[in-house]
Amino acid sequence: VQLVESGGDSVQAGRSLRLSCAASGYTGSACSMAWFRQAPGKEREGVAAIVWHGDTRYADAVKGRFTISQDNAKNTRYLEMNSLKSEDTAKYYCAAHFGIHCRPQDTFLTMNGADFSYWGQGTQVTVSS
Numbered sequence: 569v570q571l572v573e574s575g576g577d578s579v580q581a582g583r584s585l586r587l588s589c590a591a592s593g594y595t596g597s598a599c600s601m602a603w604f605r606q607a608p609g610k611e612r613e614g615v616a617a618i619v620w621h622g623d624t625r626y627a628d629a630v631k632g633r634f635t636i637s638q639d640n641a642k643n644t645r646y647l648e649m650n651s652l653k654s655e656d657t658a659k660y661y662c663a664a665h666f667g668i669h670c671r672p673q674d675t676f677l678t679m680n681g682a683d684f685s686y687w688g689q690g691t692q693v694t695v696s697s
Contacts, residue, residue, distance in 0.1 A: 581697045597666065612661075619670075647662075655695075
């Protein structure tokens with residue numbers, strides 16, 4: 569299984585970016601997927617999650633600014649980030665769970681990193697003020 573992120577860049581505050589996470593090589597369904605981020609010296613935090621039927625969940629810090637979406641035909645998930653702030657600077661990772669049967673935590677839109685088996689390599693987002 570591979571998750572490949574792309575779209576990270578250096579931008580000024582107030583601008584937008586769209587991150588992509590392309591999945592391949594998995595068996596079954598893409599039950600849930602989440603975006604996490606980690607800034608230097610800080611713990612990893614969940615940013616947004618989406619499940620197979622399209623429900624979404626956001627961290628309070630990004631609500632109203634970020635949108636997670638999916639294109640099942642392309643096996644790709646996206647994170648549209650608007651009104652970027654300097655505090656959004658971090659390395660962003662996508663994580664996913666695939667399975668023949670989805671789990672309860674998939675339905676509950678988990679943003680617990682321990683619930684995800686597969687991770688991408690990360691893409692850097694740097695926002696300058």
